[in-house]
Amino acid sequence: MAQNSRGSQSHRPSRGNNNRGRNNSRKRRNNAGSRNDQKTAQQPRKPALPEVHAVTYSDGITVGELAKKINKTASDVIKVLFMEGKMVTINSPLDDDMVDIVCLAYDIEPTKVQPREEDSLEDEEPDDPSTLQPRPPIVTIMGHVDHGKTTLLDTIRSTKVASGEAGGITQAIGAYQVAVNGHKITFLDTPGHEAFTAMRARGAKVTDIAVIVVAADDGVMPQTEEAIDHAKAANVPIIVAVNKMDKPEANPDRVMSEMADHGVMPEEWGGDTIFVRTSAKKGTGINDLLETILTVADVQELKANPNRLAQGTVIEAKLDKGRGPVATLLVQNGTLHYGDPVVVGSCLGKVRRMTEEDGHELKKAGPSSPVEVIGLNDVPEAGDMFRAYEDEKEARAVADRRKRRKIEQARRKTSAMSLEDLSKEIEAGEIKEVPVIIKADVQGSAEAVKSALEKLYVKGVKINVIHSTAGAISESDIMLADASKAMIIGFNVRPDANIRKKAEEAGVEIRLHNIIYKVTEEMENAMKGMLEPVYTEVILGQAEIRQIYKISKVGTVGGCMVTDGKLVSHCKVRLIREGIVVYDGVLGSLKRFKDDAREVLSGFECGITIENYNDLKVGDIVEAYGEQEVKEES
Ligand code: GDP
Numbered sequence: 001m002a003q004n005s006r007g008s009q010s011h012r013p014s015r016g017n018n019n020r021g022r023n024n025s026r027k028r029r030n031n032a033g034s035r036n037d038q039k040t041a042q043q044p045r046k047p048a049l050p051e052v053h054a055v056t057y058s059d060g061i062t063v064g065e066l067a068k069k070i071n072k073t074a075s076d077v078i079k080v081l082f083m084e085g086k087m088v089t090i091n092s093p094l095d096d097d098m099v100d101i102v103c104l105a106y107d108i109e110p111t112k113v114q115p116r117e118e119d120s121l122e123d124e125e126p127d128d129p130s131t132l133q134p135r136p137p138i139v140t141i142m143g144h145v146d147h148g149k150t151t152l153l154d155t156i157r158s159t160k161v162a163s164g165e166a167g168g169i170t171q172a173i174g175a176y177q178v179a180v181n182g183h184k185i186t187f188l189d190t191p192g193h194e195a196f197t198a199m200r201a202r203g204a205k206v207t208d209i210a211v212i213v214v215a216a217d218d219g220v221m222p223q224t225e226e227a228i229d230h231a232k233a234a235n236v237p238i239i240v241a242v243n244k245m246d247k248p249e250a251n252p253d254r255v256m257s258e259m260a261d262h263g264v265m266p267e268e269w270g271g272d273t274i275f276v277r278t279s280a281k282k283g284t285g286i287n288d289l290l291e292t293i294l295t296v297a298d299v300q301e302l303k304a305n306p307n308r309l310a311q312g313t314v315i316e317a318k319l320d321k322g323r324g325p326v327a328t329l330l331v332q333n334g335t336l337h338y339g340d341p342v343v344v345g346s347c348l349g350k351v352r353r354m355t356e357e358d359g360h361e362l363k364k365a366g367p368s369s370p371v372e373v374i375g376l377n378d379v380p381e382a383g384d385m386f387r388a389y390e391d392e393k394e395a396r397a398v399a400d401r402r403k404r405r406k407i408e409q410a411r412r413k414t415s416a417m418s419l420e421d422l423s424k425e426i427e428a429g430e431i432k433e434v435p436v437i438i439k440a441d442v443q444g445s446a447e448a449v450k451s452a453l454e455k456l457y458v459k460g461v462k463i464n465v466i467h468s469t470a471g472a473i474s475e476s477d478i479m480l481a482d483a484s485k486a487m488i489i490g491f492n493v494r495p496d497a498n499i500r501k502k503a504e505e506a507g508v509e510i511r512l513h514n515i516i517y518k519v520t521e522e523m524e525n526a527m528k529g530m531l532e533p534v535y536t537e538v539i540l541g542q543a544e545i546r547q548i549y550k551i552s553k554v555g556t557v558g559g560c561m562v563t564d565g566k567l568v569s570h571c572k573v574r575l576i577r578e579g580i581v582v583y584d585g586v587l588g589s590l591k592r593f594k595d596d597a598r599e600v601l602s603g604f605e606c607g608i609t610i611e612n613y614n615d616l617k618v619g620d621i622v623e624a625y626g627e628q629e630v631k632e633e634s
Helices: 022-032 038-042 064-067 074-083 095-105 150-160 193-199 222-233 253-262 287-298 392-411 419-427 443-454 473-485 497-506 515-529
Strands: 054-057 109-112 137-143 176-181 183-188 209-215 236-244 273-278 313-321 326-333 339-346 347-355 369-378 385-388 433-440 461-470 487-491 511-515 535-551 556-569 572-578 578-594 599-601 606-609 621-630
Touching: 038 287, 054 064, 054 606, 064 074, 074 095, 095 109, 137 150, 137 222, 137 572, 150 176, 150 209, 176 347, 176 369, 176 419, 193 473, 209 287, 222 236, 222 461, 222 473, 236 253, 236 287, 236 606, 253 273, 273 287, 339 369, 347 392, 347 599, 419 443, 433 443, 433 473, 443 461, 443 515, 461 473, 461 511, 461 515, 473 487, 473 497, 511 515, 515 621, 535 606, 556 578, 556 621, 578 599
Parallel strands: 054 109, 137 183, 137 209, 209 236, 236 273, 433 461, 433 487, 487 511
Antiparallel strands: 176 183, 313 326, 313 385, 326 369, 339 347, 339 385, 347 369, 535 556, 535 621, 556 599, 556 606, 572 578, 572 621, 578 606
């Protein structure tokens, strides 16, 4: 096996815009005192402030902060907003519209930027390459249900526990380390791509390598496909464990060819993915798998600086009755020491006790080590970052500010990419690739939408389909979209109320269509920065079909309960079966008892027919919708 190769650091291009600020300030100086504001200029105490023509701001900017940035007083800003009917005070946070109003009034070009978080627990400066040392890889196991993820994790753990204390009582803490040929590997003990992507959605990048387990007697299944897409979206190298090789019906070649069909090409076939045959149950192939992990890790040249304050991510956290808040921290850089003051998410603490999985107490933990830590003042969340500080006072100040900010942020919604944002950002030249997830009623249409979208190329912007399958939009899709700043395109599928809510909470945009050219047209317009939705759909209500009556001459009548909103006579309807649109048409008749009804409200029963469609089934959802003209906003 290859030894650690040279410690070369990849050279990132320097930003090269160091003198931009200087040019700007020169420009500003030239403009000073020009045009209006003469009054201010005459005041001896306050020299005229230079006029500002452009301003950058981020979410949550307050009246006072904006005023300062644009060289106005807070009362100037308050006045402008007041004239537009908006009452604010110096400390009020401003939304985008309000910033626009103020900037328009002063002829300033506003640009929204992602906040550069103060008190970030992430590494702000890369370590000097000379301080870096190899660190163990961190591995997540993914794959379809029942393909053997848990068994594999258990087998690895029991055969290779790093501390070598076989038979020691291990307590699952969310991650563990094993030693192979003197090298360590860290495994995250929550298998599955959902946990992986949930972490990523929170901004945590923990995994270095994904092992995708595929049962050799079952082959590639839906969650295998998801795992592939989730690992690829995160740009994490994949190793395939072809598991259950002890079974007589095991067919590893089939696994290889199916994985190859999904873009995971085996090394033997000229690709770059290593396939290892295992039996998690019998313990065969495990060494091979572990050695492969080390080989892949070697290529990645994973490094960290052990001689600095620790920084990393929360893997798990809980409130323990006797011990108080307990968190498993994965040290990603630096070394965590007993007694270190730490900020974890927005919790404050001091490492009072630090243990490994087997309960063995540690005084320090280096890069890639998972440790259970006691001594926090509150329970953080999995995916939160942590950082150790030299000084307790500093840690406390950071934790306080983070807590305050968290409360503020909870009030505001962050959002992933919406089509309108996209349109604006492309216009501004800020985007080169648009990530999308496609969910469709059948695989054929998913493929068709995918290839239609991939052909679009406008102004150097390309669509990148990160996941596309048949099936209803799921929570895992929302998480993937959130983590990858993608939008979801639903083709002939309808998200249920729960999914809609989740998407809204995560700020993930879902666009629903049933005609391919509409999908491409909309995207193309957005990419050209010309998105002008003229009509938007409004959902009037939903009803559930509870009974079916076949009536001669009339056809199939659905006995419904309106569960949300209302049904309106002759409105447009979609018939949804298990999240998939099976028919899109018009309501034929709408009756309350024997009488025609103009509308039937939520909580009432009714009988319906759908024009030209008779295949109604109990359990189907009838979604009534209409279209509404969108007033153009400037
Ligand atoms: P998970 O859902 O992916 O975590 O799968 P599990 O680890 O729970 O395994 C599902 C079932 O497959 C269990 O009954 C395991 O005993 C069995 N299993 C796992 N690995 C193997 C294997 O290598 N060979 C055989 N024959 N069975 C296995």
